[in-house]
Amino acid sequence: MASRHLSGEELLQHIKFIKHRPELPQRGGFKEYQPDGSWLQNKRLEYFYDERRSVLLEERVQKISSLAIGEWDEKHGKVLVKKSGKFWKNLGHVEDGKQLLFPEEALFLIDEGVMEVYRGGVPLSVEEAYSVLLGSKVPLEHYQAFAHLCRLGYIVQRFEKT
DSSP states (O other): OOOOOOOOOHHHHHHHHHSSSSOOOOOOOOOOOOOOOOOHHHHHHHHHHHHHHHHHHSSOOOOOOEEEEEEEEETTEEEEEEEEOOGGGSEEETTEEEEEOOOHHHHHHHHTTTTHHHHTTEEEHHHHIIIIIIITTHHHHHHHHHHHHHHHOOOOOOOOOO
């Protein structure tokens, strides 16, 4: 999906919607471990999935001035940062005077909605970013662990064999 820029009026409408929408779906609660196939259980599951689906389908909006920009470097398997953001103190590294991100770092920033990565001049969607950036080099489980630790506030760096 290509980037879409909102007008000032559209941005204000989106902010108003976000502030006045119902809360995000609740986590936790009573657990049902055994499916019983009852109508009530099916309705609860249907409601649960619909609630989460609506949150996932919600459009993410970010001010373009605060968005970091990067270009996927297929040859080196890293993202070349064209315009960095606030993340630079905890993520990324410098090689030959260029700011670079490992694929898992760039994907984390895309997931957080603070970076847009281009490939051949075209911005990657979140789904494309997972496929392109992780590919066969970074297992999904490694990325998930990385992202989870980052969201908990840890500074995570790759282990370099010496």
